[in-house]
Amino acid sequence: MKQGLCFIKSIELDRPSSNDKRADYERLKESLQTDELSLSLDLLKTLPGVLREKDFFLKPVLFHMDGRHILLELFSEQCLGVAIDIGTTNLVASLYDFVTAEKLSVFTIQNPQLSFGVDILSRIHYAMVHNVEELQRALIEGINKLIISVCKDAGVVPENIYAASVCANTVMTHFLLGLEVRYIPVEPYIPVVHCPEIIRAREIDIHINREGLIYIFPNAGSYVGGDIIAGIIATELHRRESTSILIDVGTNAEVVIGNRDWILVGAGAAGPALEGGIISSGMMAEDGAIYRIDIDDRDRSIKYKTIKDTPPRGICGSGVIDLVAELYRTGIIDNRGRIKERTDYIKEKEGHLFIEIADSIGITEREIENFLRSKAAMFTSIYVLVRSIGLSFSDIERIYIAGALGSGVRVEKAQTLGMLPLIDKDRFISVGNSALKGAEMFLMDASLIAEIRDVQSRITYHEMNTDRDFMMLFPSALFIPHAEPEMLS
Amino acid sequence: MKQGLCFIKSIELDRPSSNDKRADYERLKESLQTDELSLSLDLLKTLPGVLREKDFFLKPVLFHMDGRHILLELFSEQCLGVAIDIGTTNLVASLYDFVTAEKLSVFTIQNPQLSFGVDILSRIHYAMVHNVEELQRALIEGINKLIISVCKDAGVVPENIYAASVCANTVMTHFLLGLEVRYIPVEPYIPVVHCPEIIRAREIDIHINREGLIYIFPNAGSYVGGDIIAGIIATELHRRESTSILIDVGTNAEVVIGNRDWILVGAGAAGPALEGGIISSGMMAEDGAIYRIDIDDRDRSIKYKTIKDTPPRGICGSGVIDLVAELYRTGIIDNRGRIKERTDYIKEKEGHLFIEIADSIGITEREIENFLRSKAAMFTSIYVLVRSIGLSFSDIERIYIAGALGSGVRVEKAQTLGMLPLIDKDRFISVGNSALKGAEMFLMDASLIAEIRDVQSRITYHEMNTDRDFMMLFPSALFIPHAEPEMLS
Numbered sequence: 001m002k003q004g005l006c007f008i009k010s011i012e013l014d015r016p017s018s019n020d021k022r023a024d025y026e027r028l029k030e031s032l033q034t035d036e037l038s039l040s041l042d043l044l045k046t047l048p049g050v051l052r053e054k055d056f057f058l059k060p061v062l063f064h065m066d067g068r069h070i071l072l073e074l075f076s077e078q079c080l081g082v083a084i085d086i087g088t089t090n091l092v093a094s095l096y097d098f099v100t101a102e103k104l105s106v107f108t109i110q111n112p113q114l115s116f117g118v119d120i121l122s123r124i125h126y127a128m129v130h131n132v133e134e135l136q137r138a139l140i141e142g143i144n145k146l147i148i149s150v151c152k153d154a155g156v157v158p159e160n161i162y163a164a165s166v167c168a169n170t171v172m173t174h175f176l177l178g179l180e181v182r183y184i185p186v187e188p189y190i191p192v193v194h195c196p197e198i199i200r201a202r203e204i205d206i207h208i209n210r211e212g213l214i215y216i217f218p219n220a221g222s223y224v225g226g227d228i229i230a231g232i233i234a235t236e237l238h239r240r241e242s243t244s245i246l247i248d249v250g251t252n253a254e255v256v257i258g259n260r261d262w263i264l265v266g267a268g269a270a271g272p273a274l275e276g277g278i279i280s281s282g283m284m285a286e287d288g289a290i291y292r293i294d295i296d297d298r299d300r301s302i303k304y305k306t307i308k309d310t311p312p313r314g315i316c317g318s319g320v321i322d323l324v325a326e327l328y329r330t331g332i333i334d335n336r337g338r339i340k341e342r343t344d345y346i347k348e349k350e351g352h353l354f355i356e357i358a359d360s361i362g363i364t365e366r367e368i369e370n371f372l373r374s375k376a377a378m379f380t381s382i383y384v385l386v387r388s389i390g391l392s393f394s395d396i397e398r399i400y401i402a403g404a405l406g407s408g409v410r411v412e413k414a415q416t417l418g419m420l421p422l423i424d425k426d427r428f429i430s431v432g433n434s435a436l437k438g439a440e441m442f443l444m445d446a447s448l449i450a451e452i453r454d455v456q457s458r459i460t461y462h463e464m465n466t467d468r469d470f471m472m473l474f475p476s477a478l479f480i481p482h483a484e485p486e487m488l489s
Numbered sequence: 490m491k492q493g494l495c496f497i498k499s500i501e502l503d504r505p506s507s508n509d510k511r512a513d514y515e516r517l518k519e520s521l522q523t524d525e526l527s528l529s530l531d532l533l534k535t536l537p538g539v540l541r542e543k544d545f546f547l548k549p550v551l552f553h554m555d556g557r558h559i560l561l562e563l564f565s566e567q568c569l570g571v572a573i574d575i576g577t578t579n580l581v582a583s584l585y586d587f588v589t590a591e592k593l594s595v596f597t598i599q600n601p602q603l604s605f606g607v608d609i610l611s612r613i614h615y616a617m618v619h620n621v622e623e624l625q626r627a628l629i630e631g632i633n634k635l636i637i638s639v640c641k642d643a644g645v646v647p648e649n650i651y652a653a654s655v656c657a658n659t660v661m662t663h664f665l666l667g668l669e670v671r672y673i674p675v676e677p678y679i680p681v682v683h684c685p686e687i688i689r690a691r692e693i694d695i696h697i698n699r700e701g702l703i704y705i706f707p708n709a710g711s712y713v714g715g716d717i718i719a720g721i722i723a724t725e726l727h728r729r730e731s732t733s734i735l736i737d738v739g740t741n742a743e744v745v746i747g748n749r750d751w752i753l754v755g756a757g758a759a760g761p762a763l764e765g766g767i768i769s770s771g772m773m774a775e776d777g778a779i780y781r782i783d784i785d786d787r788d789r790s791i792k793y794k795t796i797k798d799t800p801p802r803g804i805c806g807s808g809v810i811d812l813v814a815e816l817y818r819t820g821i822i823d824n825r826g827r828i829k830e831r832t833d834y835i836k837e838k839e840g841h842l843f844i845e846i847a848d849s850i851g852i853t854e855r856e857i858e859n860f861l862r863s864k865a866a867m868f869t870s871i872y873v874l875v876r877s878i879g880l881s882f883s884d885i886e887r888i889y890i891a892g893a894l895g896s897g898v899r900v901e902k903a904q905t906l907g908m909l910p911l912i913d914k915d916r917f918i919s920v921g922n923s924a925l926k927g928a929e930m931f932l933m934d935a936s937l938i939a940e941i942r943d944v945q946s947r948i949t950y951h952e953m954n955t956d957r958d959f960m961m962l963f964p965s966a967l968f969i970p971h972a973e974p975e976m977l978s
Contacts, residue, residue, distance in 0.1 A: 016679045021710055021950075024672075025682040041666060041692055048669040048681050177530060180537040183513075190505045192537050193514040203530055221510055461510075 002445040004098045005163040005215065006063050006072065008079045013056040024048050032060070032069070039071035043211060050074045061162050063213050065198065065446050072211040078160040080104070082147060082208070083439035085227065086168035086176060087111060088120055090284065091142050092436050095150045095161075096443060103440075104154035108284075112142040113175070120171050124181045136178040136204075143176075144207045161208035164201065165443035167217040167435045169225030176216070177204060189222035195456065217439065217452065220459040223267045228254055229455050230438025233448060235400045235431060238263060238455050242397035245382060247420075248434060249317065249403040253374065255381045257389070257396075263455060266385045266462040279367040281360075283314030290315045290357060291408045293322040295330045300343050302357055312358040318408030323363060324371055325413035327355065328480050335480045337368040375419040376477035377464075382421065383477075383487060384470045385462060393421040393489060402434035415488075418481025422489035491934040493587045494652040494704065495552050495561065497568045502545040513537050521549070521558070528560035532700060539563045550651050552702050554687065554935050561700040567649040569593070571636060571697070572928035574716065575657035575665060576600060577609055579773065580631050581925050584639045584650075585932060592929075593643035597773070601631040602664070609660050613670045625667040625693070632665075633696045650697035653690065654932035656706035656924045658714030665705070666693060678711035684945065706928065706941065709948040712756045717743055718944050719927025722937060724889045724920060727752060727944050731886035734871060736909075737923060738806065738892040742863065744870045746878070746885075752944060755874045755951040768856040770849075772803030779804045779846060780897045782811040784819045789832050791846055801847040807897030812852060813860055814902035816844065817969050824969045826857040864908040865966035866953075871910065872966075872976060873959045874951060882910040882978060891923035904977075907970025911978035 013031045014020055022030070024047050029037050051058070054075055061073035079098040084091065094106040113135055117123045127135050147158050166176070170191050174181045177199070179192040195218040201208045217226025228248065237244045237258055246256040254267040283289050290312050292305040304319070306312050315323065327333045332355075334340045345356045349364065356362040363371075386393060399420070401409055411428045414420040420428070431437065442448045464470045476483035502520045503509055511519070513536050518526050540547070543564055550562035568587040573580065583595040602624055606612045616624050636647050655665070659680050663670045666688070668681040684707040690697045706715025717737065726733045726747055735745040743756040772778050779801050781794040793808070795801050804812065816822045821844075823829045834845045838853065845851040852860075875882060888909065890898055900917045903909040909917070920926065931937045953959045965972035 016677045018677045021677050021679060023680040023683040023708075023710075026684070041688060044666070044682060044685075045668060048672055048679075177533070179534055183537055188505045188507045188510050190510060190537075191512040193533060194512040195515070196533075199530060219512075221512075 004444045005446045006079050006098045008059050008061055010059050015056050024051055034069040036068045065449055072162045080161045081163045081443045082161050083443045084166045085436035086172045091146050093146045093150045095154050105150050107150040109146050112138040124185055128182050132178055135175050139175050140205050158208050162212050164214045165439040167226040167230035167439045169227050170219040170222050184222045191222050194218050218456045220456050221461050224265045224461050227435035231402055231434035232455050234434040234437035244398040245396055246400040253378045257385045263459045264462055265459055266381045266464050279363050281314045285316040288313035290319040293319055293326055295326040312361055322413050325416040337372045339365055372478050375417055376474055379419055380470055380474045380477045381464055393423050399428050400431045402431045418488055493933045494935045495568050495587045497548050497550055499548050504545055513540055523558040524556055526558045554938055561651045569650045570652045570932045571650050572932045573655045574925035575661045580635050582635045582639045583929055584643050594639050596639040598635050601627045613674055617671045621667055624664050628664050629694050647697050651701050653703045654928040656715040656719035656928045658716050659708040659711050673711045680711050683707050707945040709945050710950050713754045713950050716924035720891055720923035721944050723923040723926035733887040734885055735889040742867045746874045752948045753951055754948055755870045755953050768852050770803045774805040777802030779808040782815055784815040801850055811902050814905040826861045828854055861967050864906055865963055868908055869959055869963045869966045870953055882912050888917050889920045891920045907977055
């Protein structure tokens with residue numbers, strides 16, 4: 001059976017007697033029958049009182065990893081854990097009950113660091129000019145709010161959360177810990193730490209139980225963060241003999257290719273984000289987001305669907321892909337993304353042509369161009385990575401689509417655009433937020449630590465920014481579907 | 490070569506390059522080539538700055554124990570350690586340089602807890618009525634003053650102390666950590682913890698380097714403290730095939746008997762203290778203490794020597810033994826300690842007979858009686874312990890005399906009194922402050938941890954308070970030398 005990072009163990013201790021004069025702590029330790037046990041001085045101070053108040057019957061909360069056990073509480077009826085994905089744009093948390101192994105609730109909020117800059121580079125810049133503590137504080141406050149929300153949702157209190165499993169990209173991990181970020185974005189791109197592993201929540205002022213511990217997923221470099229490693233864990237790509245690809249589209253797009261023998265990550269050239277930022281009408285895949293768009297072949301009328309059928313508020317990632325693919329399919333835009341045929345919903349807006357899907361929601365010609373840069377970057381990354389190890393697309397058994405595109409994307413539309421390779425549709429698997437999923441899996445199965453470390457140590461990073469093939473092939477991929485369509489399959 | 494708890498290692502790290510993108514911490518870790526390494530988040534935060542400021546040349550301070558390494562500093566030219574013996578009456582510290590393995594200075598101060606009560610029981614009572622924090626604070630303040638003094642003496646600063654090796658009796662260890670003491674003095678005498686092992690100095694507000702660590706000697710029960718275990722380590726009694734005895738006379742007298750196969754500790758019936766407390770003229774063995782007394786057979790005149798030949802301020806332990814032995818030898822007192830013959834230096838003082846050695850320094854008849862209770866307790870403890878394992882005094886190869894009696898005692902005088910068994914004088918070895926010595930040895934040789942743990946686990950405790958033999962034999966030992974002198978050899 002899988003054992004989460006924390007558990008409660010009900011024990012009745014032998015009572016002290018003239019034949020058994022063991023100290024309270026050693027009595028407890030021997031009763032727990034654990035190899036290596038530790039606890040804080042604060043908790044030790046409460047031991048004699050609790051032990052006698054509870055008449056030597058305890059329900060201790062234990063954290064365990066690597067055969068080490070850490071005592072977090074002496075008597076508790078509830079033991080919760082939280083998995084957190086710290087994205088550049090959003091913070092997502094899911095709450096678990098370690099006893100029942102149930103997921104209790106999930107919550108998403110915006111990363112409060114957005115007020116320091118939408119993209120990571122501007123936040124790094126801010127930290128360099130001002131200080132990293134300000135960004136750390138904003139992030140921690142956001143996480144604490146998120147934890148309160150996810151707890152309220154489940155009708156529990158943060159004090160009963162004893163462990164958090166956290167993944168983030170390398171820069172966000174550094175912000176979380178208040179570590180220097182100035183050396184991350186400059187050659188040769190050196191983070192302060194790869195494997196922070198475990199820290200006390202109170203050390204960084206995260207409000208869970210005051211003895212609570214936080215596990216932080218390791219990174220494999222400045223551009224390969226813990227979120228990617230968590231994503232790999234979620235897909236189990238690293239376990240299989242056959243080669244798979246994981247495409248995670250968040251604020252940046254990252255591509256992983258690998259199998260049980262090797263793992264290669266390409267990143268650093270995602271182009272503008274597909275999530276939110278790429279178009280002014282862009283939004284996350286939440287209520288009111290247009291996620292499906294079809295254009296009628298004959299009258300060119302637009303039909304769309306919104307999430308939960310609520311009035312449209314914007315377009316999410318899969319909606320943008322649908323839109324551009326349908327505009328191209330019906331001949332409204334050409335293979336460079338330029339509008340070649342006007343319809344009644346194509347309007348002038350601040351000197352630009354604007355394709356309006358619903359009240360003021362739509363896309364400009366310029367935004368289509370940006371989108372095509374993103375799709376070109378993504379496809380070229382995949383192509384270069386696959387070719388760099390002497391494979392072709394037909395060798396790829398599975399392609400996992402995660403992140404912003406994750407749940408809603410219609411593969412055939414993305415293929416129409418030349419965003420994804422032309423391989424059998426069945427080989428594409430939507431995995432939603434793979435990073436969060438990986439963090440959840442580890443939260444609820446501490447034995448995965450060995451795999452996490454193994455993946456971290458096996459990752460090879462392929463930098464696209466400086467890759468000659470990438471640079472050469474990128475311009476052809478700006479076309480729909482591609483200037484050399486044979487490269488798509 | 491022996492390796493202390495801390496050391497400095499000079500290293501030059503590989504510089505980052507496009508072929509070597511390891512994070513700062515992992516770069517350092519691999520350069521140190523240690524198995525298991527950890528450091529605080531505070532120290533990690535300073536790593537990127539220090540690394541570049543020092544151009545990748547570091548002199549880290551490392552603490553090591555059990556194959557674990559803890560990074561305490563990134564660049565230091567000096568690395569000091571302190572051994573501390575926390576006695577009920579006195580605090581003693583000795584300062585070492587980990588690099589040269591030199592002892593730099595030693596210092597003794599009174600335990601500031603004396604203001605809460607001279608004996609341990611009244612301090613426990615105070616803690617129960619008020620709170621343990623007050624006693625902890627007093628002790629910590631004393632230790633911090635002691636550390637400042639020992640550093641001033643050596644011309645160094647406490648910030649360069651990275652490790653402390655501390656021993657104390659069980660109650661004092663609990664006071665040091667702020668742990669509950671109320672269950673220690675009552676049946677079945679249960680401490681909170683036996684093996685606290687390592688804590689951060691700042692956790693209990695000890696002012697050494699802010700990353701500094703404190704090792705605390707384990708206890709083997711309420712009446713067998715870390716000071717006894719340290720004393721055993723100092724004498725190496727636990728290593729030898731032949732059986733030895735260690736008599737440690739502090740505020741209480743404790744007797745250890747053992748060899749490499751077994752260790753037995755008898756305590757709990759020491760009677761009034763020999764150190765300081767037993768007589769109103771009593772004092773520690775420091776400048777001005779009368780440590781040698783001879784009485785002329787013919788004219789009964791008294792000759793004495795003081796430490797460093799300074800004017801007499803009081804009488805230390807060995808002086809008291811000399812005095813009572815000489816009073817008995819010259820027939821001034823009888824075998825019950827009562828004055829049977831008056832001399833010109835025997836005076837009335839507040840209704841009691843007072844034997845004056847120097848200006849107002851001396852001993853009363855009542856104090857002699859108390860002393861004889863202590864000597865009776867000590868001898869009877871030794872006798873009962875030796876007999877309980879089927880041995881006789883002739884089987885004992887060495888008797889180590891430690892504590893208040895340690896350095897100055899004249900064995901023949903103690904034998905005259907029936908305080909020590911009548912075995913060959915060569916078998917007695919003075920070991921001074923054996924507890925401090927043990928703490929020093931571990932400070933400078935981390936590999937001793939295995940022996941400390943082994944000794945802790947092997948100790949059997951023999952309670953004198955409830956021992957029928959002890960109770961039966963004690964009255965006879967109140968006589969000088971003994972009501973049944975054949976028991977002395």
